[in-house]
Amino acid sequence: MTDEGAGSGRALIRRNSLREQISDALRDEMMAGRLPAGRNFTVKEIADVYGVSATPAREALVDLAAQGLLVSEPHRGFTVPEFTWDDYLEILEARALLTDNALRHLGNRDHPYDWTRTVSLRRRAEAATRAARAGHLDVLVGCDLRFWQEAAAVLCNERIADYLGWLRVQSWMFAAPHLRAVDRLAGVCWDRHGELVDRIEARDHDGARRLVNHHNLFTIELLARLLDRSLDGVSVLHLLRDPAAVDLPSVPPAGGPEPAQPPHSTVGLGQVPLPRFVPSGRYTRSFRPGHGEPAAGR
Numbered sequence: 001m002t003d004e005g006a007g008s009g010r011a012l013i014r015r016n017s018l019r020e021q022i023s024d025a026l027r028d029e030m031m032a033g034r035l036p037a038g039r040n041f042t043v044k045e046i047a048d049v050y051g052v053s054a055t056p057a058r059e060a061l062v063d064l065a066a067q068g069l070l071v072s073e074p075h076r077g078f079t080v081p082e083f084t085w086d087d088y089l090e091i092l093e094a095r096a097l098l099t100d101n102a103l104r105h106l107g108n109r110d111h112p113y114d115w116t117r118t119v120s121l122r123r124r125a126e127a128a129t130r131a132a133r134a135g136h137l138d139v140l141v142g143c144d145l146r147f148w149q150e151a152a153a154v155l156c157n158e159r160i161a162d163y164l165g166w167l168r169v170q171s172w173m174f175a176a177p178h179l180r181a182v183d184r185l186a187g188v189c190w191d192r193h194g195e196l197v198d199r200i201e202a203r204d205h206d207g208a209r210r211l212v213n214h215h216n217l218f219t220i221e222l223l224a225r226l227l228d229r230s231l232d233g234v235s236v237l238h239l240l241r242d243p244a245a246v247d248l249p250s251v252p253p254a255g256g257p258e259p260a261q262p263p264h265s266t267v268g269l270g271q272v273p274l275p276r277f278v279p280s281g282r283y284t285r286s287f288r289p290g291h292g293e294p295a296a297g298r
Contacts, residue, residue, distance in 0.1 A: 018056035023063050032141045033176030037082035083174040093236040095167045096216045102155050103209035118201050121150050125193035135185030178226050190218045213240045
């Protein structure tokens with residue numbers, strides 16, 4: 001699709017799974033803010049844009065609606081939902097609590113992760129870092145999502161990885177339009193992806209946990225500044241504002257003994273917001289931002 005969104009151009013899909021490829025393409029458009037909240041389109045419009053029949057276009061749209069990334073409206077088609085600041089805080093809280101706990105407990109069980117994957121992970125980190133430092137938002141959104149999807153594999157739990165990926169898509173759908181309003185994005189977004197790979201390669205679970213917390217803190221503080229929002233009363237900040245999260249100790253040599261893990265905090269998995277409904281799609285729940293009301297057309 002072009003920058004103006006659906007209906008403004010013809011973007012042929014030539015790869016095998018039309019349903020998945022159309023779904024991924026539309027998801028990327030929404031993540032980057034090129035399909036804004038309130039944008040409405042029909043099955044026919046999407047089929048025409050991508051040069052396919054109505055069946056894979058409809059299936060792709062239904063998949064995205066099942067994931068809570070589109071709102072299905074009878075006789076009107078599908079609408080891009082609007083995520084509010086409160087939605088974003090809930091998304092961030094779920095992401096932070098889940099990753100913090102998963103990384104705390106990672107050293108307490110067998111770890112079947114394929115460590116050869118860190119070569120690919122580092123390449124993705126370098127791509128995301130370059131895009132962040134250059135301020136190329138369109139490139140950053142895709143690189144960042146792929147980096148975190150691959151980094152989540154270290155948790156060796158596909159359900160957690162899928163849930164985190166779903167939350168990150170929604171995070172970008174909220175954040176990208178606000179970042180587009182910034183005159184110069186170079187150096188504005190988080191760019192420490194390579195340091196996280198260092199921690200993962202060193203089997204430094206606690207260092208990785210604190211760096212991920214720093215990423216979440218950096219992101220929420222950046223958006224709060226851009227939107228002139230107060231963070232007073234945001235409960236997850238006590239977890240993210242770990243004084244050791246920014247100035248991390250040096251990375252131990254790869255393959256050496258794992259660093260001692262600190263005692264588990266009182267933050268438990270029971271505090272992670274539970275899925276409200278398990279849809280038939282890849283992710284864990286159907287979610288309607290703003291209590292189910294689609295954004296007004298724009």
